[in-house]
Amino acid sequence: xxxxxxxxxxxxxxxxxxxxxxxxxxxxxxxxxxxxxxxxxxxxxxxxxxxxxxxxxxxxxxxxxxxxxxxxxxxxxxxxxxxxxxxxxxxxxxxxxxxxxxxxxxxxxxxxxx
Amino acid sequence: xxxxxxxxxxxxxxxxxxxxxxxxxxxxxxxxxxxxxxxxxxxxxxxxxxxxxxxxxxxxxxxxxxxxxxxxxxxxxxxxxxxxxxxxxxxxxxxxxxxxxxxxxxxxxxxxx
Numbered sequence: 001x002x003x004x005x006x007x008x009x010x011x012x013x014x015x016x017x018x019x020x021x022x023x024x025x026x027x028x029x030x031x032x033x034x035x036x037x038x039x040x041x042x043x044x045x046x047x048x049x050x051x052x053x054x055x056x057x058x059x060x061x062x063x064x065x066x067x068x069x070x071x072x073x074x075x076x077x078x079x080x081x082x083x084x085x086x087x088x089x090x091x092x093x094x095x096x097x098x099x100x101x102x103x104x105x106x107x108x109x110x111x112x113x114x
Numbered sequence: 115x116x117x118x119x120x121x122x123x124x125x126x127x128x129x130x131x132x133x134x135x136x137x138x139x140x141x142x143x144x145x146x147x148x149x150x151x152x153x154x155x156x157x158x159x160x161x162x163x164x165x166x167x168x169x170x171x172x173x174x175x176x177x178x179x180x181x182x183x184x185x186x187x188x189x190x191x192x193x194x195x196x197x198x199x200x201x202x203x204x205x206x207x208x209x210x211x212x213x214x215x216x217x218x219x220x221x222x223x224x225x226x227x
Contacts, residue, residue: 004157031213033213033214040219041219041220042118042120042203042205042217042218042219042220043158043203043215043217044217045214045215045216048213048214056214059214091157091158093157095213098213100213101146101148101163101207101213101215102148102160102163103160103213104160105150105157105158105159106157107155107156107157108157
């Protein structure tokens with residue numbers, strides 16, 4: 001597609017529920033990133049894929065967070081047993097090469113845990 | 115510990131005047147710096163970048179200045195236009211890393227007509 005597509009745009013989850021957030025990167029983009037943006041803050045790095053390989057997951061806040069990109073295109077960020085502190089906008093970004101910092105972000109998924 | 119800081123949460127300027135947004139960083143391993151612009155309900159959009167081997171980069175109305183000794187960068191917008199009203203994020207990356215970026219907390223720019 002023309003841009004990075006994320007779904008759903010909004011998600012309300014009850015505390016303890018599992019959620020799955022989807023990212024469709026720009027076709028052909030090698031690198032894919034997930035960021036978490038809390039209210040009033042800048043995005044914070046969660047994890048990075050190069051094709052299907054997850055090369056860096058140092059930003060995932062706990063083992064309740066899991067990301068995958070099995071075929072090197074679509075990626076899913078899964079959060080198990082959601083907590084209120086997980087409420088944030090989750091941003092996905094992609095770039096055409098590994099070397100490119102100026103990546104393209106999607107519009108994000110706003111997760112609210114109640 | 116915030117490695118990238120934007121100390122001004124907001125800035126208002128008149129249309130046609132210069133907007134100057136500031137950013138400070140603490141990690142000397144950062145060697146690439148970027149500015150992103152964000153409208154409500156959209157993701158950040160890449161605006162302009164600068165490598166640590168330069169001290170200035172220009173793109174149309176946007177210029178980024180880097181002062182490595184002071185660990186400070188700034189974004190100048192001249193002339194400012196109402197459509198420039200958005201949140202501006204400063205971001206930094208380090209060579210050899212997984213291309214992750216460290217972002218500041220953003221500055222809301224309002225350009226008044």
